[in-house]
Amino acid sequence: MTKTAADVRGFEHDWLACDAMGHVGMFATAGGSYAPVGYLQATELYGRAFQELLALPAQTEVLSAPLLKPGLTNTWRDLALRGLFGFDGAFNGGAYQRVSVPRRPVLLSELPASLVRVVRRITLPQACFAVDQPITEESLIVMDAALGAVPG
Numbered sequence: 001m002t003k004t005a006a007d008v009r010g011f012e013h014d015w016l017a018c019d020a021m022g023h024v025g026m027f028a029t030a031g032g033s034y035a036p037v038g039y040l041q042a043t044e045l046y047g048r049a050f051q052e053l054l055a056l057p058a059q060t061e062v063l064s065a066p067l068l069k070p071g072l073t074n075t076w077r078d079l080a081l082r083g084l085f086g087f088d089g090a091f092n093g094g095a096y097q098r099v100s101v102p103r104r105p106v107l108l109s110e111l112p113a114s115l116v117r118v119v120r121r122i123t124l125p126q127a128c129f130a131v132d133q134p135i136t137e138e139s140l141i142v143m144d145a146a147l148g149a150v151p152g
Helices: 043-055 075-080 113-119 137-146
Strands: 014-019 024-028 062-064 085-088 097-102
Touching: 014 043, 014 113, 024 075, 043 075, 043 113, 062 075, 075 085, 075 097
Parallel strands: 024 085
Antiparallel strands: 014 024, 062 097, 085 097
């Protein structure tokens, strides 16, 4: 089901993307950061993709991940153990900041085909997740525009 930016504003939404190197990242909107059109057009695919990712065995160590209170599920850490970088948005909007880093990043080509199809929906050709640089709203809007997608 297609959603608009207004539909997701104020609510946590998580999406996946790959960078120019084929690394995979998880992005959490925190209710305010930009959600790409590729996510908005197929939000239901991402919930299933996260379940599938978390069912994969851990394959690496975590170099960094946010610490959470005891008893809370640390999805940042859980996905970093599977080789994904993590980027957190901000409730009031703005750039995504890298918050979790795996020791050995997984490559898109190493994932099952079902996950590759979802992750490839959003490719950030100017990004390198291994470098600690924010992923800006402007860069995501430019990516959407290059694909002919119009934010809703």
